[in-house]
Amino acid sequence: MPRDDAVVLFAGTSQAYATYRPGYPDALFDKMAAELAFNPRTRVADLGCGPGTASIPLARRAGAVLAIDPNTEMLQAARAATQRAGLANIEFRHGHAERLPDLDPGGIEHVVFGRSFHWTDRAAVVATLDTFLPAHGAIVLLGPGRSEKGAWHRWPWDEAVREVREAFLGPESRAGAGTYAQPEVGHEEVLGAGGFGRIERHSFTERVEYDLDHVLGLRRSYSHSAERLFGDRYDQYLDAVAAAVTSACGPGPYRIDKQDSMVIARRPTSS
Template sequence: MTSTPSYTPEELFVSTAPYYAAFRPRYAPEFYTLLVDRFGLDGTQRALDLGAGPGIIALDLAPHVDEVIAVEPEKGMLEEGRHLAAEHDITNIAWREGDSTTLPAMDVGPVLLTLMGASYHWMDRERVAQDLDRIIEPGGAIVLASGGAPGDLEPAPWRQVVDDVRTRYLGPQRRAGSGTYAHPKERHQDVLARSPFSHVDTTRWDHTLTRTVDEVIGWVFSLSYSSPAQLGDQKDAFERDLRAALLAFAPADRFDEVIRTEAIIATRP
């Protein structure tokens, strides 16, 4: 049943965009409160959201700063972000096509904070930290937001159901583009400790999220390694089989999971 990839990398991420915006868990409100308190955000600062996706961070940060520059390589993600910003009447986000490799030539100007939401692992982490040293203002920081490193939390039991069905369709490895993905072995904190931003603090907040089967399926389609583009013409069959397996596991249509927001804040010593 395993399918053969027949998509471009751009199609891979574009196909996740509407699911990403609707079904990815948001970061804890306490994360933004921490940034406001620690960096004195008062609506006058500039921030960079690098690898912004559809603006999960940018949209929530925008009320606290003067401008957010949201840099994202995929046009579909940028379009989704612009749509969400307009829907919420948020006008201080500059949506720009680019990525960590094009950043040095983009002239984004000085920023107090550079935030990355579960995107740093895709980058040349040491080089990016060096590049950011040129644009982050004194007293500023690199801020990484994520759900924590793989293995930090015990996965919810229903996750195994998702993994079993996904493996039947896509194989046991997580695909990334036309290849596969493996999370870097060295933690972000250790990479940053060797960078100009070598003072590193980590803060975590946990809460329980309850999803319906429709929300679980939407979340699965938001992942690059189980996106609609990955599944191709097997998407409908995959969704049907996944729905049946999940409801057999939890007939009450209630899927609880502990969701973590991990904030890694790296500043210059």
């Protein structure tokens, strides 16, 4: 079952998400298109599309994209971004990945999750996709890069910001109407158990530069630090974050090697 509070996970964050969340490098989408042999007939689904972060670059490489999200604010932002990009090959659906059969998805070759797979009932989604995707179809997960020891690459200010957030909201990471804990079973294990055990991993590094305002904008885009969680203390929270980041990392700008990862999972018997 999809999370009952999925709609409120990112309520009120769509503008900040579209403005401040980093996208993925062109090299990542070029690699995906090459590995999966995109052509003008290829139709890809972007599940949990948000404001179109992956949908738009996918649409520039595939024949068509089906963009799905449970949050209407995110879909509105994605439609606006699509219009600005001058693209006409993205279709939008309001709904959950778990309920894909109810959304009249049509034929789909591959599906992409851009930092959204962990918000789903992963095993149920993989089982559903196993019935929808053709033999050569792939499930693609995009996300932050990992170190050789498996830890997420973090922003240099994350620890300082975490301490501030916990001082305001407590130690548990907030998510929707509840809290969020990292799944005990990794994504690749879930994919393998669902029949998509032929897995390729790709890493990408991109040099970025952010100022302090951008770092604060990122705070506004996260479910665990959305404005609605703080009531009338949100300005105090952002002021405290600004002070903590400046103390830990200086006044900026911050030049960072941003790490991104792509996992392509296919059935072992696919050609």
